[in-house]
Amino acid sequence: MKTLDAGVGEFRFTDPDEIRGWMRTHKRREFVDKTLSEGEAVRRFVADGDYVSFDFSSFTRGPLALIREIIRQGRRDLWYCAKFTLMESTLLAAAGACSRIDAGFLGLGDTLNRAVEEGRVQVTEWTNGTLTLRHLAGSMGVPFLPTRALLGTDTLRYSGAKVVEDPFGGRPIALVPALNPDVRLIHVHQADVYGNARCFGPGVSPLETAAASRKVIISTDEIIDHDDIRKDPAKTTIPYYMVDAVVYAPFGAYPGGLPGMYEMDFEHFAEYNTLEGQGNLKAYLETYVYSVGSHEEMLAKRVGLARLNDLRRRATIKEGYR
Amino acid sequence: MSEYTEAEVMIALCARLLENQKTAFIGFGMPQVAAILAQRIQAPQLVQVFEFGAIGPTPLTPFVRNTMGGPSNCYRSIAWTNMNQIFAQAQVGLVDYGVLGATQIDIYGNINSTMLGADYKRPTKRFPGSGGANEVASYCWRTIIIMMHEKRRFVPRVDFITSPGFLDGTPGARERAGLPGDTGPWRVVTSKALFGFDDDSKKMTLLGVLRGLTPEQVLAEMDFKPLVPRRVESLVPPTEQELRILRDEIDPAKTIIGRTGKV
Numbered sequence: 229m230k231t232l233d234a235g236v237g238e239f240r241f242t243d244p245d246e247i248r249g250w251m252r253t254h255k256r257r258e259f260v261d262k263t264l265s266e267g268e269a270v271r272r273f274v275a276d277g278d279y280v281s282f283d284f285s286s287f288t289r290g291p292l293a294l295i296r297e298i299i300r301q302g303r304r305d306l307w308y309c310a311k312f313t314l315m316e317s318t319l320l321a322a323a324g325a326c327s328r329i330d331a332g333f334l335g336l337g338d339t340l341n342r343a344v345e346e347g348r349v350q351v352t353e354w355t356n357g358t359l360t361l362r363h364l365a366g367s368m369g370v371p372f373l374p375t376r377a378l379l380g381t382d383t384l385r386y387s388g389a390k391v392v393e394d395p396f397g398g399r400p401i402a403l404v405p406a407l408n409p410d411v412r413l414i415h416v417h418q419a420d421v422y423g424n425a426r427c428f429g430p431g432v433s434p435l436e437t438a439a440a441s442r443k444v445i446i447s448t449d450e451i452i453d454h455d456d457i458r459k460d461p462a463k464t465t466i467p468y469y470m471v472d473a474v475v476y477a478p479f480g481a482y483p484g485g486l487p488g489m490y491e492m493d494f495e496h497f498a499e500y501n502t503l504e505g506q507g508n509l510k511a512y513l514e515t516y517v518y519s520v521g522s523h524e525e526m527l528a529k530r531v532g533l534a535r536l537n538d539l540r541r542r543a544t545i546k547e548g549y550r
Numbered sequence: 551m552s553e554y555t556e557a558e559v560m561i562a563l564c565a566r567l568l569e570n571q572k573t574a575f576i577g578f579g580m581p582q583v584a585a586i587l588a589q590r591i592q593a594p595q596l597v598q599v600f601e602f603g604a605i606g607p608t609p610l611t612p613f614v615r616n617t618m619g620g621p622s623n624c625y626r627s628i629a630w631t632n633m634n635q636i637f638a639q640a641q642v643g644l645v646d647y648g649v650l651g652a653t654q655i656d657i658y659g660n661i662n663s664t665m666l667g668a669d670y671k672r673p674t675k676r677f678p679g680s681g682g683a684n685e686v687a688s689y690c691w692r693t694i695i696i697m698m699h700e701k702r703r704f705v706p707r708v709d710f711i712t713s714p715g716f717l718d719g720t721p722g723a724r725e726r727a728g729l730p731g732d733t734g735p736w737r738v739v740t741s742k743a744l745f746g747f748d749d750d751s752k753k754m755t756l757l758g759v760l761r762g763l764t765p766e767q768v769l770a771e772m773d774f775k776p777l778v779p780r781r782v783e784s785l786v787p788p789t790e791q792e793l794r795i796l797r798d799e800i801d802p803a804k805t806i807i808g809r810t811g812k813v
Contacts, residue, residue: 284602288619312602312633312681333681341676353664356601357637357685364634376641377688380727381660381711383680386670391728400728430603430619430630487621497616545610545621548630 230393232400237352239330239388240279240307242408244369250442255469259454261421262474266297266447266523269473273443274298274411279307280326281363281409281441284432286315286336286484287492291413293480293523294447299323300517309409310334311359312432315484315500321349322509323517328352332359337504353386358404360433365406366440372403412441415480416465417489417549419448423471424457424464428549429487431465438470447477449486477523479536488549490539493531554788556741556810558796559760560696561587562788564649564739567694573597574647575640575686580696581649582623583613583796583806590795599645600624601682603631615805637682640689643730648690650683652697654708657754657774659715659735659747661687661695662708670710680712687713688729692736698810699740704772716752723752741810743768744785748777758783760813787813 264272274280280298282291295316298306303325310317310332318335320326321343328350334340343349354362357377365373378384379391379402387404394401414434419425425446427434438444446466451474457464480486483496503512520526527536561584568574568588576585576598585598586609597606602619606628614622624630631639639645654662663683665673687693697703715735717723725731737757738745744758754776759768761784769775788796801807 285619287616288602331679334676334678341678344676345673351679353679355680355684356682357633360633360637376728376730377637377685379688379729380714380717380724381684382670383664383684383712400726402728429621430600430624430627430632432602432633434632436634485617485620487619487624492617492620543621545625548627549621 229395231390232393233384233391235384235387235389237386237388239352239405240407241405244371244406247366247408248369254442257469259422259468262423262471263421263451264473264475266293266475266477269445269475270294270297270301273445273472274303276303277305278410279309280411280413281309281311281437282313282316282413283434283437285312288484289415289427289429289481289486290316290484291415291447291480292316292482292484293415293477294413294445294475295319296517296523296526299325299513309359309407311356318504319509319513323513330354330359332356337501339504339509352388353383355383358387358389359407360436362404362407363433363436363440365404366408367436370406372405374401374403376401378402407440409437409441410443412437412444414438415447415477415486417448417486418450418452419446419474420452420454420457420468421474422454422468423466423474424454424468425466425471426463427465434465438466444471445473445475446471447475447480449478449480449489451476479527480523482527482531485543488546489543491542493535493539553812554793555807555812556698557807558788558793559741559813560739561796561807562792563744563785564694564696565591565792567737567739568593568596568647571595571597572646573599573644574649575599575645575690577650577683577686578618578681579615580651580806582609582618583800584649584696586611586613586800587792587795590799591791597628599636601633601636603633603636605629605631605636611800612802613800613806637685637689640685641730643691645690646692648686648693650686650693650695650713652695653677654703654705655695655697655738656705656708656715657776658717658719658752659695659738659754660708660711660717661713661715662710664710664712666709668709684713687715687735689733691733693734694737694739695735696739699742699768699771701771701773704774706774716747719752741813742771745776751777753777755779756782758785760785761787
């Protein structure tokens with residue numbers, strides 16, 4: 229296959245056989261209770277320098293409780309996959325937890341833009357679709373997948389993609405390298421203690437990202453019986469053997485919403501926007517991350533039952549989310 | 551005549567382009583409002599698709615900014631899929647229109663939403679990047695770009711091609727790069743005018759100017775000169791019906807329609 233063009237961006241790539249070896253030895257097929265606190269899950273499964281991916285967005289079913297815990301524990305030098313991100317990447321960068329970003333879409337507000345201008349965060353250009361496609365390749369155990377996006381653009385030039393002559397049709401086609409994140413974070417509606425997980429509504433790439441990643445942490449608003457999973461298998465989004473930790477985290481997407489269960493907290497985002505606009509995310513992080521010991525303590529002390537109940541009350545649209 | 555904002559002009563002009571019973575890939579923010587307006591007027595069965603995989607929703611109003619993936623925007627969808635599936639559907643040719651915002655555009659419809667400056671490594675201004683715009687501009691049959699009409703946004707050459715227009719404008723440039731054939735930017739909707747692209751030269755072409763403006767006034771706010779045919783249409787400003795639906799039903803909080811100046 230003739231290579232016609234190649235991007236100059238740095239990218240993460242792992243040999244498919246290395247990933248197969250990891251899946252063989254690390255992904256447990258035994259049915260074991262994987263429930264952990266968010267603190268313990270992050271201590272065990274997120275290390276400095278890890279490549280971290282997530283699903284879906286900070287407004288809707290994002291893993292915000294887990295993101296805050298990573299910041300609380302002071303992880304450094306993460307390489308973050310910003311495939312549909314808004315607040316997650318911005319908070320990680322503001323806290324100094326990530327030094328590299330694959331974009332996608334950088335974040336919410338100007339904080340990350342400034343960090344890139346000043347060289348504090350390195351970026352490789354991708355697109356939401358090609359980052360998701362890289363996860364699909366990683367989840368399939370193949371080294372790359374072809375796409376007709378990126379072609380002809382500077383996005384390709386500063387990505388890690390290559391353009392080759394399609395060996396079947398002869399035309400130029402872009403190839404994106406498989407991505408196998410070290411860590412994958414996802415918040416779901418329901419999971420059993422083994423990690424069989426359900427998320428309802430549309431999504432970015434909940435299954436591909438779980439299947440591609442070495443270490444998968446799930447946070448869930450509800451823990452359900454294993455029997456419930458077997459009674460309605462069509463609802464299973466992620467099978468248990470992909471999952472390493474199950475964190476019980478009601479309101480784990482807060483301040484984002486969880487479709488059918490609670491709405492996003494607009495007041496909270498307004499506060500965030502104000503502080504972000506003032507370049508004062510330190511104050512935000514102090515209030516919602518550093519000054520509390522856990523997600524539960526944050527909800528109790530910084531949000532309160534009345535507001536949480538109101539967010540639940542406003543989630544009146546249930547259809548499709550059960 | 552009633553007063554209206556620049557955003558209301560852009561949204562109304564864009565909404566009028568969207569056809570009933572066609573599929574349209576809808577970007578974040580203003581394109582969403584334009585699609586809802588089209589659904590409320592001439593295109594009740596406009597099938598909106600979103601990059602997180604929702605197909606064919608009938609979004610509830612008032613429109614709530616930011617909750618794109620949430621229940622009110624995804625209300626009464628036909629299907630909920632995911633990003634790989636929906637971009638594959640666009641790539642195989644099932645999506646008729648793409649509707650995108652842009653920071654900067656050039657005469658060949660190339661879009662920049664990544665950075666400003668001569669040196670990529672040292673941007674004078676960084677923006678969030680492609681998001682899903684590169685896929686939309688690559689795959690959809692007809693791409694519509696909505697943007698504020700400001701001189702700094704209409705430049706001879708964009709600093710960074712985030713999403714492909716007609717590239718260097720030479721015949722077949724998109725196809726030579728490997729992009730799907732017969733795709734590309736189709737209309738550019740601004741707060742003052744409507745543009746298309748010349749079939750042969752692929753240059754941006756002035757199709758219409760907002761009633762009350764002259765082509766010269768529109769061109770004065772651009773850093774390149776588009777093609778200007780002998781006949782340039784006079785564009786009807788937002789109608790009473792459009793404004794009523796926008797202001798009373800879709801965006802009473804004015805989160806989108808109130809973010810720009812009055813015309």
